[in-house]
Amino acid sequence: MGNADRVLSPEQRAELLRTLQARFEKNMNRHPGLDWAGVQSRLEANPEKLWSLHEMERTGGEPDVVGFDSQTGEYIFVDCSPESPKGRRSLCYDPEALESRKEHKPAGSAIGMAADMGIELLSEQEYRDLQKLGAFDTKTSSWVQTPPEIRRLGGAMFCDRRYSTVWTYHNGAESYYAARGFRGLLRV
Structure with missing residues (x-):
């Protein structure tokens, strides 16, 4: 574009x-x-x-x-949408993970879509800071920036909020779910 x-x-x-x-x-x-x-x-x-x-x-x-x-x-x-943005769900973590899928590929990746939009994924700390402003992702989850050492091993991180607590999890970077998207950050 x-x-x-x-x-x-x-x-x-x-x-x-x-x-x-x-x-x-x-x-x-x-x-x-x-x-x-x-x-x-x-x-x-x-x-x-x-x-x-x-x-x-x-x-x-x-x-x-x-x-x-x-x-x-x-x-x-x-x-700041209450749940992970609807138009950014069912995405794997990054372009490499998308390429690695042989079948049932998602429409894209969180990192790729964020780059196309000119934004970046929240870090885990930025996600936790957002949660201090309200209760977000109580029914969904959001990919967050994953440290290179975890990504090199095939993993990626995501967060959500359940039981009034913010949780950080891991999954294979090529995974995707209807209730997992990503939240972006933009500096102006």
Whole structure:
């Protein structure tokens, strides 16, 4: 997909900004001390990031600001949908795992789709930090960034929340399930 394909129409841009502002204002507990004017200004200066946020929204992620990096001046957006985004489920972990499947291949991989969207998977710590803002993935699970030493051995990690506790598990990287997707992170 070329850069020309990664540009929102004025209507899409306006609709996305309205959606993001409404979510931002409804969930102030996720970003105390931050104001929408600063976020909007940063978004308008980075149209390629708006495209990525549009993809997060389109696939069911409900992205919202969960932090601000004072060193870089970047706002941190994360998928805040109650369950793993519907448009990003039934994916194996990465392109290598997808290639290794001989039959019953999923439609794609979490790492590959995230790269196509211009976002990254949450790390295990970022996933745990998100869970401090609410109860996410109580019926689903989400792939998280897997350390290279685990991936080299064929595994991949995922997390969920059950019994008011955040759990980290492992599975073969080539596995995929209807209730497992991934949550993304975008710095703007």
